Amino acid sequence: MNALTRRDLGRLAALSLLGSAGLAACAGSRTAEGEGDQPPKAVDKLTFALGAAPRSLDPAHGFDADSATVLTAMYDQLLVMSADGKLTNHLAEEWSQPTPTTYVYQLRDGVTFWDGTKLTAQDVVFSLERHRDAEVASEYSIYYTKVKSIEATGEREVTITLTKPDPFFAYVPALVGPIVNEAFVRKQGKEFGTPTGLTLGTGPYKIVSYSTSDGAKIVRNDSYWGPKPAIREISFDVITDPESLRLAMRSNQVGATRSIPLDTAPQWDQLESVEVTYARAPNLVYLSFDVLTKPWDDVHVRRAVSHAVDRAGLVNALYHGHARAPKSPVAEDYWNQLLSPDEVTALYDGLPAYDFDLEKAKSELAQSAHPDGFTATVRYTAADTVVAKTLQNLAENLKQLNVTLKLQGLGGTTATSELYGHKSLGLRVAYFAPDYPDPATFLSLGLGKAQMIENGWNFANFTTPEIETLLQTQESSTDPEIRRPALEQLTKIMAEEQPYAALFMYDVSLALSKDLTYDGDYSIWSLYPSQLVAKLGPAKS
Amino acid sequence: MTGLAKYVGRRLVAAVLVLLTVSFAVFALLALSPGSPEQILLGDRRASPEALAAIREQYHLDDPFLVQYGRWLVDAVQFDFGTSVRSSVPVLNEIGERFPITAQLALYATLILVVIAVPAGMIAGAHRNSGIDRVVTLGGVVGVSAPVFVTGIVLLYVFGVALGWFPLYGAGDGLAERVSHLTLPAVALASTQVAFVARQTRAAALTVFEQDYTTFARARGLPRHAIWLGYALRNSALPVVTSVGLVVASSLTGAILVETTFSLPGLGALMIEAVNGKDIPVVQALSLLAAVVFVGVNLIADGVCLALDPRLRRRVLR
Numbered sequence: 055m056n057a058l059t060r061r062d063l064g065r066l067a068a069l070s071l072l073g074s075a076g077l078a079a080c081a082g083s084r085t086a087e088g089e090g091d092q093p094p095k096a097v098d099k100l101t102f103a104l105g106a107a108p109r110s111l112d113p114a115h116g117f118d119a120d121s122a123t124v125l126t127a128m129y130d131q132l133l134v135m136s137a138d139g140k141l142t143n144h145l146a147e148e149w150s151q152p153t154p155t156t157y158v159y160q161l162r163d164g165v166t167f168w169d170g171t172k173l174t175a176q177d178v179v180f181s182l183e184r185h186r187d188a189e190v191a192s193e194y195s196i197y198y199t200k201v202k203s204i205e206a207t208g209e210r211e212v213t214i215t216l217t218k219p220d221p222f223f224a225y226v227p228a229l230v231g232p233i234v235n236e237a238f239v240r241k242q243g244k245e246f247g248t249p250t251g252l253t254l255g256t257g258p259y260k261i262v263s264y265s266t267s268d269g270a271k272i273v274r275n276d277s278y279w280g281p282k283p284a285i286r287e288i289s290f291d292v293i294t295d296p297e298s299l300r301l302a303m304r305s306n307q308v309g310a311t312r313s314i315p316l317d318t319a320p321q322w323d324q325l326e327s328v329e330v331t332y333a334r335a336p337n338l339v340y341l342s343f344d345v346l347t348k349p350w351d352d353v354h355v356r357r358a359v360s361h362a363v364d365r366a367g368l369v370n371a372l373y374h375g376h377a378r379a380p381k382s383p384v385a386e387d388y389w390n391q392l393l394s395p396d397e398v399t400a401l402y403d404g405l406p407a408y409d410f411d412l413e414k415a416k417s418e419l420a421q422s423a424h425p426d427g428f429t430a431t432v433r434y435t436a437a438d439t440v441v442a443k444t445l446q447n448l449a450e451n452l453k454q455l456n457v458t459l460k461l462q463g464l465g466g467t468t469a470t471s472e473l474y475g476h477k478s479l480g481l482r483v484a485y486f487a488p489d490y491p492d493p494a495t496f497l498s499l500g501l502g503k504a505q506m507i508e509n510g511w512n513f514a515n516f517t518t519p520e521i522e523t524l525l526q527t528q529e530s531s532t533d534p535e536i537r538r539p540a541l542e543q544l545t546k547i548m549a550e551e552q553p554y555a556a557l558f559m560y561d562v563s564l565a566l567s568k569d570l571t572y573d574g575d576y577s578i579w580s581l582y583p584s585q586l587v588a589k590l591g592p593a594k595s
Numbered sequence: 596m597t598g599l600a601k602y603v604g605r606r607l608v609a610a611v612l613v614l615l616t617v618s619f620a621v622f623a624l625l626a627l628s629p630g631s632p633e634q635i636l637l638g639d640r641r642a643s644p645e646a647l648a649a650i651r652e653q654y655h656l657d658d659p660f661l662v663q664y665g666r667w668l669v670d671a672v673q674f675d676f677g678t679s680v681r682s683s684v685p686v687l688n689e690i691g692e693r694f695p696i697t698a699q700l701a702l703y704a705t706l707i708l709v710v711i712a713v714p715a716g717m718i719a720g721a722h723r724n725s726g727i728d729r730v731v732t733l734g735g736v737v738g739v740s741a742p743v744f745v746t747g748i749v750l751l752y753v754f755g756v757a758l759g760w761f762p763l764y765g766a767g768d769g770l771a772e773r774v775s776h777l778t779l780p781a782v783a784l785a786s787t788q789v790a791f792v793a794r795q796t797r798a799a800a801l802t803v804f805e806q807d808y809t810t811f812a813r814a815r816g817l818p819r820h821a822i823w824l825g826y827a828l829r830n831s832a833l834p835v836v837t838s839v840g841l842v843v844a845s846s847l848t849g850a851i852l853v854e855t856t857f858s859l860p861g862l863g864a865l866m867i868e869a870v871n872g873k874d875i876p877v878v879q880a881l882s883l884l885a886a887v888v889f890v891g892v893n894l895i896a897d898g899v900c901l902a903l904d905p906r907l908r909r910r911v912l913r
Contacts, residue, residue, distance in 0.1 A: 106868065107860075109682045191649035196641050248684050266682045267693055267860030268765070293764045293858040297748050302763045305756045466871060471630025489641065499641065509634065509642055 097570060097592045100285045103293045103302065103311040107269045111261065112247025113232035114184055114192035119581060123312065124270050124290050127259040127587045129232030130280075132159050132178065132212075135583030137575035138390065139491030141228055144280075145173070145256070149227075154219040154532055155202075159227070161210040165279050167235050168260045175206035180236040182214070182227075194230040221532045225490040228583040258283050258588040268292060284591030303328050309567040310590060312581070316560055317440060319374045329568050332376045332561040335578040336385030338486040338496075339441065341432075341555040342513035344479035349430065353551055354422035359481075360408035360555040361415035362451040363444075369558060372440045377560035381405055383486065383500065384545050385559060388493040392538050401542060405549040412454055419455050427456025432481040435470060436463025441483050444557060474509050483557075484513055487578070493541045494528055500554060501525060501544060514553030521547060569593050598912035606897075610890040617886040618671070618879065622664050625875050631656065632680045632873045654680055654875070667879065677876035681868065686880045689865065696766045697861035699773065700853070701846035703781035704788070708842065712789045713835060716796025717827060721804050731797070735790030747783045747856035754779055764858035780857040784850050788842045795838040799831030806830075832903050840896030847892070848885035 108121035116125050132146040143149070146159040165173040182204050185192040200220045207213040216223060238246070238254040245251030249264050258280065259272040269290040274283055291308065293299040296315050302308040304325050314322050314330060322330050341359070343350035350356060365379030381402055389398045419425060434441050442463060449459040459481075464472075473482055488495040499505055502525045505512035521544065528540040548554065562578050571593040572580075580586050633650035634642070651657050654677075655666065670677060676686035719731040738746075755763045767776035803809060804827060812822050851863035858864075862881060869877035901908050 112683075115683055188645065188649045188652075191646065191653055193642075193646065195646040195649070196643035199643050199645070248682075249688075265692065265860075266679075266684050266689060267865070291765055291858075292860060294855045294864060295744070295747075295858060298751055298764055298856060298858055301748075301751055301756050305759070305763065307763055466628075467873065468629050471634060474634050475629070477629075509644070509647065511641065 099287045100309045103308045110247040111253040117193035128257040129255040131231045132227035135228045135579045137577040155216040157214045159212045178212045181233045197226045283588040316376045330565045333576045335562040339557045346515045352422045354418045356552040358415040358418035364410040377558045380556040380559045383556045429458040431460040433462045434483040497544045516553035621882040676880040681872045681874045704784040707785040712792035716793040717800045720797040720800025738786040739790035743852045750779045784853045799834045803827045803830045840892045844889045844892040847888045
C-alpha cells in the first residue's frame with residue numbers, strides 16, 4: 055500500500071473521467087438492510103478511513119491527500135474545480151482578469167464563519183498572504199511565487215496582481231486557497247491548526263475533535279451558505295494496513311475510503327457491500343534518462359529501452375486494467391481547454407509510438423553508439439512492488455538486446471531523495487501528477503534549464519535552445535493562440551527524443567459502502583479543488 | 596547498604612553514558628542518511644526554494660552538525676524535545692498521546708505471555724521429550740515463525756469479521772473499549788514472544804529438575820507443589836525474569852508490525868511515520884525513549900534477580 059499511497063500523495067490530477075464511472079451507476083444495488091423500494095435512508099454518521107491522520111488543520115501545513123480529505127470539508131475557496139477541470143465560482147460570485155497580470159474577485163455576500171462572524175475581504179487577503187509569509191513556511195508557497203500583491207480593493211472585492219503574466223495563476227484560488235479567519239488565526243498563534251488550537255472556517259463541516267494520531271471528527275455546519283451536505287457527522291479514522299481496511303469495509307465498520315491499492319483491486323471488487331469507483335487519471339509513472347550520462351545521451355538507446363517495455367501487458371498484470379499505457383507523459387486530458395477532441399486525437403496520432411516490439415528495439419540499438427549492448431543500473435524505491443516488477447520485466451526483455459539492466463531497490467525515501475537532489479541520476483523511475491489541467495503542468499517541469507537544479511523536475515537534464523524558446527513563449531502569455539503551438543511542438547520534441555519513457559497512468563479510486571453515493575462525477579480534481587466528503591450522501595433507490 | 600548505593604550509582608552512570616551514546620549515534624545516522632526533512636515533507640510536490648529554505652530555517656537544519664546536536668542536547672536535558680517537522684506539534688505531546696496505547700498493549704501481551712509461556716516451559720522442562728514437551732516446542736516454533744502481519748490478519752478475520760467479537764482497528768476510548776480493542780493485538784504480539792520465553796523457562800527448568808536437591812526433595816516426599824514452587828520455579832527464575840524483561844522492553848518500544856496491522860496509534864506506528872518523513876525531533880526522542888526503556892527494564896530485571904537470589908546479592912553488594 056505504501057508505494058501507491060505515496061505516489062498518490064498530494065497529487066491532484068486528471069480531469070479525465072468524464073462520465074466514465076459516475077457513482078450514480080452503483081445506485082441500483084443496495085445492502086441487505088436497504089432492500090426494496092423504500093426511500094433512501096438518511097445517513098447520519100459516516101466513518102471515512104484515512105491512511106494517516108491529517109498532519110495539521112492549518113491549510114498551509116496539510117498539503118497531502120489524507121489531510122486534504124479532511125481540510126477541504128472545512129474550508130471554502132474563492133473558486134473550485136469541476137470533475138473535468140473547469141473553474142467554478144465558489145466564495146467568489148464572479149471574477150475577471152482585466153489585464154494579463156490582474157485578477158479581481160467579487161465575494162459572495164452573507165458568508166459567515168462557523169462562529170457567526172462575517173467573512174470579509176480582509177480575511178481572504180490574509181488567508182492567501184499567509185502562503186507568501188516566510189514565517190508561516192507554507193507548503194503551498196510555490197503557487198504564489200509570481201504574486202506581487204494581494205489587496206482588498208472593496209468591501210467585497212479582492213485584487214491579486216502578478217509580477218508577470220502566468221497562464222496557471224487562474225487555477226491557484228481553486229487549487230490552493232482555503233480561506234481562514236484572520237482574528238482566529240492571530241489569536242491562536244502557534245496553536246492554530248493543532249489538536250488544541252483547532253481552526254475556524256466557513257466550510258460545510260465544522261471541526262469537533264482532532265488528533266495527530268487518531269484522525270478527526272467533523273459535524274455539519276447547519277448555517278452553511280451553500281448546499282447542505284447530506285451526512286451529519288463524519289469520523290475520519292486511521293487504518294494503516296490495507297488488508298485490515300478491506301476487512302473493515304467488508305464488515306461495514308467503515309463506509310468510505312479513497313485510494314485503494316490498485317494491485318488488490320479484484321479483492322475489493324468482490325466485496326458485496328462495497329462499490330469501488332475508478333476514475334481515469336493522469337497519475338504518471340515514468341522512466342527518466344539523464345542525457346548527460348552515457349549511454350543515455352544516445353537517443354537510439356532511449357528509444358530502444360522505450361520499445362522494450364511491455365506496457366499493455368503490465369497494465370493488466372499489475373493494475374488489473376485500472377491504468378493505461380500512455381503515449382506521452384503529457385496526458386491527452388490536459389488539452390481539453392486548448393484543443394478540440396479531434397485535434398487532440400490528431401496530435402497524438404502524429405506522435406511516434408513506442409509500442410512493445412523487441413525487433414524495433416534491436417534496430418534502434420543497432421543505430422546507437424552501443425550496438426553490442428551495455429550494462430546500466432536503475433535505482434528505485436524497493437517498497438514500490440509495481441515498479442519493481444515492471445523493472446524486472448524490462449530487464450528480462452533487455453537481455454535479448456544484450457543489455458544488462460541491474461536493479462537496485464533502495465529502502466525508505468532514499469531513491470526519492472536522490473532523485474530530487476539530482477544525485478547520480480542515470481536511469482530513474484519517477485512519479486508525477488498534474489498541478490493544473492494544462493499540458494505545461496508536465497512540459498514546463500520536465501524540460502528546460504530552469505528545472506535542471508536540485509529539487510527541479512528535469513531529471514533527464516534535457517534542453518535545447520529551441521526548447522528554451524518554446525518554454526519562454528508558452529509561459530509569457532495567457533493567450534491560448536500563442537501558447538498552443540509552442541506546447542504542441544514541445545510535446546512532439548519530447549516524444550521524438552524520449553528523455554522520458556512514460557510507463558503507466560493509473561486511476562484514482564473511491565470505495566463507498568453501497569448505501570452511499572458520491573454526488574457528481576469523480577475525478578482526480580475531486581480532492582483538492584472541490585469538497586469531496588461534502589458530496590457524499592445516501593444512495594438513491 | 597553502601598554496597599547497594601554503590602551498585603545503583605554504578606548502574607546509573609552507565610545508563611547516562613548509554614543514553615548519550617545512543618542519542619549521538621541516532622543523530623549522526625539521521626544526518627548521514629540521504630534526503631532532507633523539508634524535501635520529504637513536501638514529497639513529490641513541487642517546492643519553491645523559498646518554502647524549502649523557510650522550513651530549513653525553522654528547524655535549524657543549516658547549522659553545523661555538532662551545533663545542531665548540542666542545541667538538541669541542551670533542550671533535551673530540560674525535557675524539551677522540540678516540535679515534530681511533520682505535524683508541528685510538540686514531540687512530547689505526540690509521544691504522550693501514543694505512549695499509553697503502547698504501554699497498555701505491552702502490559703496486556705506480557706500478561707498473556709507469562710500466564711502461558713512460564714507454565715508451559717516448566718511443564719515441558721519437567722517432562723523432557725514427552726508428548727507435551729514436543730507440543731510446547733512445536734507451538735512455540737509456529738508462533739515465532741508466523742509473521743505477525745499474517746497472524747494479525749487471520750485473527751482479524753476470524754474474531755473480527757467472521758465472529759464479530761472484536762473491533763478491527765483503532766484503540767478505542769474508555770477502559771472496556773480499550774481492552775476489547777487491544778485483545779487481538781495483544782494475542783498477536785504475545786504469540787511471537789511465547790516461544791522465546793517458553794524455551795528459556797524450559798531450559799532453566801530442565802537443569803533444575805536434574806539437580807540433586809530436586810531429587811532429594813522428591814525422595815523426602817515433599818508435596819509436588821512445594822517442589823515446583825519452592826525449588827523449580829525459584830531456581831529457574833533468573834533467566835526467565837531476564838528474558839521477560841527483554842520482551843517487555845521490546846514491546847514497550849513499539850511493536851511496529853502489530854501496531855500497523857491493527858491500526859493502533861502507538862509508538863511503533865509513530866516511529867514508522869517519523870522515519871519515513873525523516874522527522875528528526877521525533878525519531879530522536881523515540882530512540883532515546885527506547886534506550887531509557889531498555890536500560891530501565893534491565894535495571895528492574897536485575898533488581899528482581901537480586902531479590903530472588905541471595906548468592907547473587909552477596910556477590911554484587913559486597
